[in-house]
Amino acid sequence: MGTTQLEPVPEPKYQHLKTVIGQALDSEFAVGEILPNERELAARFGVARATLRQALEQLELEGRLQRRRGVGTTVAPPRxxxxxxxxxxxxxxxxxxxxxxxxxxxxxxxxxxxxxxxxxxxxxxxxxxxxxxxxxxxxxxxxxxxxxxxxxxxxxxxxxxxxxxxxxxxxxxxxxxxxxxxxxxxxxxxxxxxxxxxxxxxxxxxxxxxxxxxxxxxxxxxxxxxxxxxxxxxxxxxxxxxxxxx
Amino acid sequence: MGTTQLEPVPEPKYQHLKTVIGQALDSEFAVGEILPNERELAARFGVARATLRQALEQLELEGRLQRRRGVGTTVAPPRxxxxxxxxxxxxxxxxxxxxxxxxxxxxxxxxxxxxxxxxxxxxxxxxxxxxxxxxxxxxxxxxxxxxxxxxxxxxxxxxxxxxxxxxxxxxxxxxxxxxxxxxxxxxxxxxxxxxxxxxxxxxxxxxxxxxxxxxxxxxxxxxxxxxxxxxxxxxxxxxxxxxxxx
DNA sequence: CAGTGGTCTAGACCACACA
DNA sequence: GTGTGGTCTAGACCACTGA
The missing domain is CATH 3.40.1410.10 (Chorismate lyase-like)
Structure with a gap:
């Protein structure tokens, strides 16, 4: 997930983030792999943690991610x-x-x-x-x-x-x-x-x-x-x- | 929705809010009726707007509320x-x-x-x-x-x-x-x-x-x-x- | 214990509907 | 216009996991 910045677009940031992270999941991560933590990811994309979380929430809703308190965020297996x-x-x-x-x-x-x-x-x-x-x-x-x-x-x-x-x-x-x-x-x-x-x-x-x-x-x-x-x-x-x- | 304060409980505020508002929907509101706006509700319950929104989001997810930008929040009809x-x-x-x-x-x-x-x-x-x-x-x-x-x-x-x-x-x-x-x-x-x-x-x-x-x-x-x-x-x-x- | 995600705050501005 | 919900920020603290 080498991406570091988002270009300005007439689309909510969290939505664009969702797309970018979703693509990274496909290309750079294996099922079960742990993502960087939320603070780290937010900093990397230059957004507030709440915004980053909004993107992660939707990806979790779609079954692409799994988040566990105290553990971290992992790439979910297919449903x-x-x-x-x-x-x-x-x-x-x-x-x-x-x-x-x-x-x-x-x-x-x-x-x-x-x-x-x-x-x-x-x-x-x-x-x-x-x-x-x-x-x-x-x-x-x-x-x-x-x-x-x-x-x-x-x-x-x-x-x-x-x-x-x-x-x-x-x-x-x-x-x-x-x-x-x-x-x-x-x-x-x-x-x-x-x-x-x-x-x-x-x-x-x-x-x-x-x-x-x-x-x-x-x-x-x-x-x-x-x-x-x-x-x-x-x-x-x-x-x-x-x-x-x- | 006469309630004005939440007693402290070992449960997230938004979840308790959800219960309280949900009960109010059953007893005090008719389908299609418009709720007070989010700022008003948040003030009434003594929470930040974001917290109030978390409760409304879940009620909307359950099909109990309908929110439209520029319009307001209404009580949803049964699915x-x-x-x-x-x-x-x-x-x-x-x-x-x-x-x-x-x-x-x-x-x-x-x-x-x-x-x-x-x-x-x-x-x-x-x-x-x-x-x-x-x-x-x-x-x-x-x-x-x-x-x-x-x-x-x-x-x-x-x-x-x-x-x-x-x-x-x-x-x-x-x-x-x-x-x-x-x-x-x-x-x-x-x-x-x-x-x-x-x-x-x-x-x-x-x-x-x-x-x-x-x-x-x-x-x-x-x-x-x-x-x-x-x-x-x-x-x-x-x-x-x-x-x-x- | 340190590190993670979960909750919460108090603001700000934006996009949209409607009069 | 005014008023609504939607997005976003930069913090803070809590609850939980696992070493």
Whole structure:
């Protein structure tokens, strides 16, 4: 990254910086390599650190960089393709699909979820927490909301807290006939607890995948899965190995 | 938004601000309503404008706010559900699917696209530009890459530049048998030209939907569609009317 | 411990929308 | 014009990592 100055252009500095650094990443850096620190880079380009950071932020958003406090800024590997296609038409937790059950509790869901589940406000539901791991890295944290009416066979305390209880909820769910599901994807920012599971800071950009499971003519469960937007590419169909980076 | 001060907490100020403002949005503001300006808000909460902006940025990222230079900050309507399901199994531009053809040109595609198309580097392809409009608003800008080998019936200059030429490329494409398609979604930031079409600033967060169209055992075309992440929820299946806001 | 990125301040000026 | 959000500066201190 021999560049030292920016010529004046009728374009924000941080945007030009982003282009210049992006090109340097392609030509002069290998995946995993550590960049000079922010103060050094800012000085080299003759801008304030805040401006330099604005450029780095966008490059991180695009999955080109990875920044870790106390460590440094490294060149990110291409995004991992994660299959989220809905074609299997199966319940969550059926088979080994990369998800690990963490825990389950009974609580009042957020209002938006209650509305989608068509339950009474304040009505309690099972909330199963799961974590998806891909290539050894956590890529998604999920909250699965299951109304008690969907799993009538489940008695209050039939398993100790922890993975076992989560699995028992899923097992009950599998007794239902799955009639359909639909899915949506939107941008969000990580809540504090999800951020922790995903090894990111709170507020980090995430892709929120909401899935509605239909059975017996109603919504039997809702899954809200939070995927790391920096490292993941969600795939539908068999484009898992497609690489569109840069 | 009667709140005037933040109690000291072991949490970044901007994050606490985000919570406080977010709650105020739910309880005290209607969709479309204009918030006090940034200087006013910063003063009211006793923080620097930059800190206040960090909170607003995240709320905008989550689709709760909309900010326009020269105008102000308004409460955003719930995100629009946009169907991007792949189940129709049809070529782009077949039927009225909300896409408008803008133009078409012949040029060298970006390296990543060339790789996916399995064309020679430097080999020229048709590049069709389209715009997707939903509820009267532009929601996505698309670049559709079609190798000349996929549309052999198309002679060099068979239509004037503009929508007509774009449509003629699509028409040729429809002669092929579509054998399959796959799709992936990832986070990106808007390139300058897409940003303009989408009425956003360059660098705005977008959801990039990449679709590969397969015919005769090879990739016949690649579509890279850039959706506004602030206003869109991508839906697969029939969850178009599901609202998961807040 | 030293070095990194993360947060925060208090200013300044610019680009744009609208009356 | 005036008022808005967008960009930018030059500092400061904090939280975290790893030697």
């Amino acid at each position: 991992v393709g994660v299959d989220v296609s809905t074609t299997q038409h199966s319940w969550p937790g059926a088979g080994d699909d990369g998800w690990q059950s963490l825990d389950s509790a009974v609580d009042v869901p957020p209002p938006a979820v209650a509305r989608a589940l068509e339950t009474e406000a304040e009505e309690r539901v099972h909330i199963v927490r799961r974590l998806r791991v891909s290539h050894g890295q956590p890529v998604a944290a999920e909250l699965l909301y299951v109304p008690e009416g969907s799993v009538p066979g489940l008695t209050a305390i039939d398993a100790p807290a922890g993975p076992a209880r989560a699995r028992s909820v899923l097992r009950e769910l599998h007794h239902l006939a799955l009639e359909g599901q639909d899915r949506s994807v939107e941008l969000g920012s990580a809540r504090a607890d999800d951020a922790k599971e995903l090894d990111r800071l709170p507020g980090a950009p995430v892709l929120v995948v909401t899935t509605r499971y239909l059975s017996e003519g109603r919504t039997a469960a809702i899954s809200v899965a939070t995927y790391r937007a920096d490292t993941c590419r969600l795939t539908f169909g068999d484009s898992v190995d497609l690489v569109m980076a840069s | 629009v559900g946009v169907d991007v399901s792949t189940t129709q199994h049809s070529w782009p531009g077949a039927g009225d699917d909300g896409w408008q053809s803008l133009d078409s040109a012949v040029d060298v595609p970006p390296p990543a696209v060339a790789r996916a198309l399995e064309t020679e580097a430097e080999e020229r392809v048709h590049i069709v530009r389209r715009l997707r409009v939903s509820h009267g608003q532009p929601v996505a800008a698309e670049l559709l890459y079609v190798p000349e080998g996929s549309v052999p019936g198309l002679t060099a200059i068979d239509a004037p530049a503009g929508p007509a030429r774009a449509r003629s490329v699509l028409r040729e494409l429809h002669h092929l048998a579509l054998e399959g398609q796959d799709r992936s979604v990832e986070l990106g930031s808007a390139r300058a030209d897409d940003a303009k079409e989408l009425d956003r600033l360059p660098g705005a967060p977008v959801l990039v939907v990449t679709t590969r169209y397969l015919s005769e055992g090879r990739t016949a075309a690649i579509s890279v569609a850039t959706y506004r992440a602030d206003t869109c929820r991508l839906t697969f299946g029939d969850s178009v009317d599901l609202v998961m806001a807040s």
